[in-house]
Amino acid sequence: MGGDLAGLTFLVTGGNTGIGLATARGLAARGGRVHIACRSPGKGRVAAGRIAAETGNDAVGFLPLDLARLASVRECAQAFLALGQPLHVLINNAGVGGRRGLTVDGFELAFGVNHLGHFALTAALAGHLAASAPSRVVTVSSDAHYQAGGVDFAALRRHTRSLTGLREYAVSKLCNVLFAQELARRMEGRGVTSCALHPGVVASDIWRRVPWPVRPLVTRRMLTTEQGARTSLYCATAPELAAVTGGFYDNCRERLPSPAATPELGRLLWEHSEAWTAA
Secondary structure: OOOOOOOOEEEEEOOOOHHHHHHHHHHHHOOOEEEEEEOOHHHHHHHHHHHHHHHOOOOEEEEEOOOOOHHHHHHHHHHHHHOOOOOOEEEEOOOOOOOOOEOOOOOEHHHHHHHHHHHHHHHHHHHHHHHOOOEEEEEEOOHHHHHOOOOOOOHHHOOOOOOOOHHHHHHHHHHHHHHHHHHHHHOOOOOEEEEEEEOOOEOOHHHOOOOOOOHHHHHOOOEOHHHHOHHHHHHHHOHHHOOOOOOEEEOOEEOOOOOOOOHHHHHHHHHHHHHHOOO
């Protein structure tokens, strides 16, 4: 990889807005074939057309994906496989924060969307990623994962308990790191690398539920979405990371993750996730 991404295929979840849109645009501008996956067909197709128009790259497509519904995740994976294209980089970017609820399948909302949906998507495409090797899986986490001391697996099957949803968000981001590390261990020797990253504190659509008079004050010192996409683009394309796996990145540099991100907890999370996503 490197400057010219012609001949390479990328799948970006949440590629219709925020960091995901900036990431997809950056990949398309360098000649990559890019598929954006999101919940809204209208917004997804508009975003794909916008990226194509802005970059002059017509190889930009849309796939429907609702990460809060495991049946939709499986349908998205099947739709991608039906295209008959290789998959060189999967970017697990989409997410929710500061929201409360349950997914369609009965999982705490932040966990279900931020981790479990992406786990199911990656698992469904893992064989294809290996067949397309060398390939990468890039998972967007957050430095919020440092705030989570561990994972209460019983709580993952209940409605969000905290009033703000931020405690559960931190747990879901720890799960992103654990997943990226465990995936790296399980895909070792198959030509597929895996990493997680913190994009920075970004003025993205994740803050859209903050009331308007307060929102500009909250976001005015944050990074732009283009700045926030830098580390995602680095992890997805940097030649020096071609054989590097299992790391956590911040500002395009490797950084030690939380001490809570242990191999033992990673294996346990994987086992639960595998059982919970079994069709």
